[in-house]
Amino acid sequence: MTATVGERNLILLGAPGAGKGTQAQKLAVRFGIPQISTGDMLRAARREGTPLGKKAEEYMNKGQLVPDEVVIGLVEERLQLPDAKPGFILDGFPRTIPQAQALDGVLQKLGRAKLKVVDVQVPEATLVERLGGRLSCPKDGASYHVKFTPPKSDNLCDSCGTALITRADDKPEAITQRLREYHDKTAPLAGYYQTSGVLRAVDGVGELEVVLDRLVRALGEQ
Numbered sequence: 001m002t003a004t005v006g007e008r009n010l011i012l013l014g015a016p017g018a019g020k021g022t023q024a025q026k027l028a029v030r031f032g033i034p035q036i037s038t039g040d041m042l043r044a045a046r047r048e049g050t051p052l053g054k055k056a057e058e059y060m061n062k063g064q065l066v067p068d069e070v071v072i073g074l075v076e077e078r079l080q081l082p083d084a085k086p087g088f089i090l091d092g093f094p095r096t097i098p099q100a101q102a103l104d105g106v107l108q109k110l111g112r113a114k115l116k117v118v119d120v121q122v123p124e125a126t127l128v129e130r131l132g133g134r135l136s137c138p139k140d141g142a143s144y145h146v147k148f149t150p151p152k153s154d155n156l157c158d159s160c161g162t163a164l165i166t167r168a169d170d171k172p173e174a175i176t177q178r179l180r181e182y183h184d185k186t187a188p189l190a191g192y193y194q195t196s197g198v199l200r201a202v203d204g205v206g207e208l209e210v211v212l213d214r215l216v217r218a219l220g221e222q
């Protein structure tokens with residue numbers, strides 16, 4: 001298989017609360033490619049009560065990473081669906097070096113174009129504030145914030161009207177654990193992608209549209 005012309009294979013790296021999901025949704029619309037969020041996929045499996053969802057739940061509620069083999073299998077299948085042929089935006093994957101290595105292997109096997117990776121950088125105090133006030137749509141995964149980015153009508157998703165919820169892992173103990181997991185296991189990915197020359201860093205603090213413009217520019221430069 002060969003790469004599709006103009007294919008955009010993008011990764012948003014960044015800590016919990018960096019705005020990966022928020023911006024991935026916007027980039028998906030802008031570029032006409034799917035957002036692939038392993039967090040959203042795992043939450044859907046948990047809601048459906050599948051064996052995978054039940055296994056993932058124990059880890060997710062505590063703010064721990066789900067075992068690599070579980071998420072790698074999910075992503076490998078998802079990347080082969082027809083809508084991902086012109087490209088994709090991965091949000092929340094890879095999260096560990098073994099996941100990044102597995103992704104490289106899958107893309108090579110599928111004959112896909114080179115990755116472009118952006119690291120969305122946000123100071124820790126801002127991350128904690130964002131996660132502590134987040135409201136999430138259980139249906140389409142959209143994120144809002146009680147103070148920074150509130151929904152247009154009280155507690156309802158702007159795009160699908162579903163009642164918004166607070167995620168089980170947005171409790172203070174789980175937030176602390178997620179940030180710890182990020183520093184231990186995910187932050188090293190910046191070095192991994194820097195070595196292959198595909199990484200750009202972007203400041204994730206600012207108005208949503210301002211951050212979006214920075215991301216589009218950073219992705220265009222690569």
Ligand code: AP5
Pocket residue numbers: 014015016017018019020021022023038039040042059060061063064065066067068071091092093094095099130131133134135143144145146148149169178204205206207208211
């Ligand atoms: P996942 O769903 O990926 O969660 P996360 O990494 O903890 O990231 P978040 O979704 O919390 O943050 P985000 O960067 O998407 O921020 P958002 O846009 O919502 O993973 C959840 C769990 O699933 C993991 O803990 C793990 O257990 C498991 N899992 C998932 N993937 C895995 C993998 N690959 N391997 C192993 N386990 C995996 O924004 C946050 C808030 O900030 C919102 O309120 C938003 O409105 C607000 N906001 C966003 N941008 C701005 C801005 N510019 N200004 C002001 N506020 C903003």
Ligand code: MG
Pocket residue numbers: 020021022037039092
């Ligand atoms: Mg997210």
